[in-house]
Amino acid sequence: MKKILVIEDEDSIRSNLLEMLSVGGFEAIGAENGQVGVHLARLEHPDIILCDIMMPLLDGYGVLSALQQDALTSTIPVICLTAKSERSDLRKAMEMGASDYLTKPFTRVELLKAISTQLDKLDKIKRIQNTAVSEAISHLNDLVYYDSLTNLPNRLVLQDRFEQALAPVWATHTVPVAVLSLDQFDRLHSSLGTDYTDLLLQAVQERISPCIGTNGTVARLNSDQLALILPPILDKQEASGEAVLILNSLSTAFSLQKYQVFITGSLGISLYPSDGNDIDSLLKAASTAMKVAKQKGGNCYQVYNRELQEKSYDCLMLELELHTCLEKNQLQVYYQPQVDTKTGKIVAAEALCRWYHPEKGFIPPSEFIPIAEQTGLITYLDRCILQNVCQQLKIWRNAGYDLSIAVNLSAAQFQQANLTQQILDILKATAVDPQWLEFELTETAVVQNQETAKTTLQELKAAGLNLALDDFGTGYSSLSYLQNFPFDSIKIDRSFINNLSQNSKNTAIINAIIQLARSLNLKSIAEGVETQAQQDFIRQCGCDLMQGYWFSPPVTAAAFEEMLKQQQYGTLKPIANY
Ligand code: C2E
Ligand code: CA
Ligand code: CA
Numbered sequence: 001m002k003k004i005l006v007i008e009d010e011d012s013i014r015s016n017l018l019e020m021l022s023v024g025g026f027e028a029i030g031a032e033n034g035q036v037g038v039h040l041a042r043l044e045h046p047d048i049i050l051c052d053i054m055m056p057l058l059d060g061y062g063v064l065s066a067l068q069q070d071a072l073t074s075t076i077p078v079i080c081l082t083a084k085s086e087r088s089d090l091r092k093a094m095e096m097g098a099s100d101y102l103t104k105p106f107t108r109v110e111l112l113k114a115i116s117t118q119l120d121k122l123d124k125i126k127r128i129q130n131t132a133v134s135e136a137i138s139h140l141n142d143l144v145y146y147d148s149l150t151n152l153p154n155r156l157v158l159q160d161r162f163e164q165a166l167a168p169v170w171a172t173h174t175v176p177v178a179v180l181s182l183d184q185f186d187r188l189h190s191s192l193g194t195d196y197t198d199l200l201l202q203a204v205q206e207r208i209s210p211c212i213g214t215n216g217t218v219a220r221l222n223s224d225q226l227a228l229i230l231p232p233i234l235d236k237q238e239a240s241g242e243a244v245l246i247l248n249s250l251s252t253a254f255s256l257q258k259y260q261v262f263i264t265g266s267l268g269i270s271l272y273p274s275d276g277n278d279i280d281s282l283l284k285a286a287s288t289a290m291k292v293a294k295q296k297g298g299n300c301y302q303v304y305n306r307e308l309q310e311k312s313y314d315c316l317m318l319e320l321e322l323h324t325c326l327e328k329n330q331l332q333v334y335y336q337p338q339v340d341t342k343t344g345k346i347v348a349a350e351a352l353c354r355w356y357h358p359e360k361g362f363i364p365p366s367e368f369i370p371i372a373e374q375t376g377l378i379t380y381l382d383r384c385i386l387q388n389v390c391q392q393l394k395i396w397r398n399a400g401y402d403l404s405i406a407v408n409l410s411a412a413q414f415q416q417a418n419l420t421q422q423i424l425d426i427l428k429a430t431a432v433d434p435q436w437l438e439f440e441l442t443e444t445a446v447v448q449n450q451e452t453a454k455t456t457l458q459e460l461k462a463a464g465l466n467l468a469l470d471d472f473g474t475g476y477s478s479l480s481y482l483q484n485f486p487f488d489s490i491k492i493d494r495s496f497i498n499n500l501s502q503n504s505k506n507t508a509i510i511n512a513i514i515q516l517a518r519s520l521n522l523k524s525i526a527e528g529v530e531t532q533a534q535q536d537f538i539r540q541c542g543c544d545l546m547q548g549y550w551f552s553p554p555v556t557a558a559a560f561e562e563m564l565k566q567q568q569y570g571t572l573k574p575i576a577n578y
Helices: 011-023 034-044 060-069 087-095 108-145 155-166 185-192 194-212 238-248 279-295 313-327 365-375 377-398 419-430 443-447 450-462 479-484 494-498 504-519 532-541 557-568
Strands: 003-007 027-031 048-052 078-082 100-103 175-182 217-222 225-229 254-256 259-261 265-272 300-303 331-340 346-357 361-363 404-408 437-442 466-472 489-492 523-526
Touching: 003 011, 003 034, 011 027, 011 108, 027 034, 034 048, 034 060, 034 450, 048 060, 048 108, 060 078, 060 087, 078 087, 078 108, 087 100, 100 108, 108 504, 155 175, 155 217, 155 225, 155 279, 175 185, 175 194, 175 238, 175 279, 185 194, 185 259, 194 217, 194 225, 194 238, 194 254, 194 259, 225 279, 238 265, 238 300, 265 279, 279 300, 313 346, 313 365, 313 377, 331 377, 331 557, 346 365, 346 377, 346 557, 365 377, 377 404, 377 419, 377 437, 377 557, 404 466, 419 450, 437 443, 443 450, 443 466, 450 466, 489 494, 489 504, 494 504, 504 523, 504 532
Parallel strands: 003 027, 003 048, 048 078, 078 100, 265 300, 346 404, 404 437, 437 466, 466 489, 489 523
Antiparallel strands: 175 225, 175 265, 217 225, 254 259, 331 346, 346 361
């Protein structure tokens, strides 16, 4: 049912309109003034808005201007209602983005005709947009579903394949999922280089494929790991037999052009349904088991069991210390500039947390964030960081720097029931305007529970916050769901930017992502820009923002402020060769 929002201050006219619309088969909602109208437009995202021009407080022009400023509402057609028939007023409304107008009093037929014209137009635009978007998506899917170097499907495909494998046998069979890591990979990589290790991975896949048959899948997880979905089995013991077969298949030398290479693998196996119901949890369990196989010296397999999950002593210590670290406020927030591709100016920063341990020194977020996530400390950590960032942001805004800051939101934090309220409380306490903040979320966080995610994202959006999809292109899910979530920007994962020069396919991917972002009205941000060549390429693609070591690594608040100051006085070194 199409949803129509009526913004009209006169009660009798509003209720009359609402009734006409409900009788006409629409879901009609009313707003008694302009402010409520704008709020409801953001919250309810109606198909069409009917808006009176003459209203106290916020009049129709004010509403039009507020709707235009928000990407979420700027495309909703607005039909202005006016008692005036003065052309200049109507022209002003049309210039401000109104799609049509009705002069009061109007008949029911005139009203429904105006609505149906707008709906037809909307339908046409949607159809054109959908075609453009599905073309971009299918192009992108082709590009990102297959790893260009090894021609292996990558992790994006795994979810589909897992569901296909499961469909006929889910009630009767066990499905093993495995992670294979090559034991001597780092040594081979440093002596032979990436070209050879890619060839090697391809050769390993060719050896393994016959062992798992056509019912199995091999995909590339990362530079030295493969993920395998093994054919369904009836007896769990059969998994061990398959593991031996796979490891044995690696035992003879690999010929890589002029080199003869011997390798072994560490294999971790998890089983559906006992170790998980979805591919994410199964891969996680298989990966835990693989690490144990590696600790045993490699060239062996390990089937996952719950005891493996018990934390190692080191991990436990780190967890205890993380408590202290948070209590004593030992975490620091670093800021990495985001640069406008057109002007070369710093317009935003990503906040990244740092932990300097009194004895162990610097502990990277990649080590302590997973522990914080496992133990639930992450929600507390994310909150501390947000508070810290908001205080800092307020100081910078007060000093006159026109700046917004992006904050990472972990999946665990994202699933908290009262997240929006918590965030709003912090914003209120620090007097920070929500439009200066952007939250970065990964696909994984969003796809875990799509319905709740959608509601939470809409709440955050309605509160005026900006939302970015982080690490775009590395997730599991289909890209088409992007259309259904109210993101403002996507951050192209640095793996695409990283090997730009060696891999012309990545240039096609980046172009396709930027094109996709455009057709969905999203801003694009390139991460991990490290060289002049990468910067030039990204600029030429029309990406909106760039971030990476080429401009600056993440730095302390003081060092970042120094950069802002120098930029303001025009003395910032032209790091980016603009
Ligand atoms: P991310 O959100 O993808 O953050 C970008 C990472 O890329 C940062 O790593 C940054 O230092 C690094 N980076 C930036 N430019 C370049 C470049 O040119 N080349 C390379 N190779 N790397 C670059 P960092 O700070 O180690 O953070 C790692 C991850 O930890 C982040 O990935 C994010 O997922 C997580 N993280 C960091 N801070 C927070 C936080 O405050 N809260 C939460 N929930 N997660 C955080
Ligand atoms: Ca991020
Ligand atoms: Ca990222």
